[in-house]
């Protein structure tokens with residue numbers, strides 16, 4: 086069965102949960118690079134699984150423009166609020182860190198969002214993950230097809246499957262002091278199988294006897310220091 090997704094990037098809860106788990110160590114590494122933080126805000130928080138990866142920060146809040154996602158996070162005991170990342174409903178310099186994870190890819194104006202994130206931040210603005218699906222590295226024709234279909238699927242839903250490629254230019258323009266890179270390929274067999282299974286179901290792809298073993302989507306991160 087295929088899964089019908091909304092234009093805004095709402096994705097199934099079980100995929101949000103799995104993705105946050107796959108990236109947990111990476112989120113911790115990036116947080117560690119920023120030192121002590123008292124407060125953080127996630128823009129486009131969904132059900133809040135990434136918020137739960139933000140350890141050692143006293144206050145973590147999230148906003149989302151989908152009321153069902155906000156309710157999902159609230160019902161899970163998180164500080165979630167309704168709001169648009171293009172007009173973040175908080176005063177200037179409200180949080181030490183303002184971050185996003187797979188959110189710019191669902192918006193046509195990433196620069197407007199990054200400017201807003203900078204406005205409400207005291208110390209850092211971070212993007213933990215934005216994909217570059219066109220650069221997917223695959224070890225089988227099945228997975229190459231899957232990557233191509235994913236790219237088309239995201240585009241059809243109004244998203245930008247290659248949003249990661251815009252991060253260097255945007256951070257260069259908006260932040261004097263920033264770091265940028267791609268998430269390294271470190272995965273377990275379980276994570277890889279789960280990822281392929283999720284993709285296959287979302288895209289409604291046929292069963293096969295030979296899937297292949299490697300689907301690596303270059304995924305960019307960046308964080309900038311607010312002056």
Ligand SMILES: C[S@@+](CC[C@H](N)C(=O)[O-])C[C@H]1O[C@@H](n2cnc3c(N)ncnc32)[C@H](O)[C@@H]1O
Nearest residue numbers: 094095101129130131149150151169170186187
């Ligand atoms: C792919 S989901 C990612 C959720 C979460 N960040 C994660 O990684 O698990 C993208 C989320 O961003 C939200 N979103 C997209 N554009 C937004 C905007 N302009 N303002 C607030 N939320 C937005 C969607 O409603 C959706 O919940």
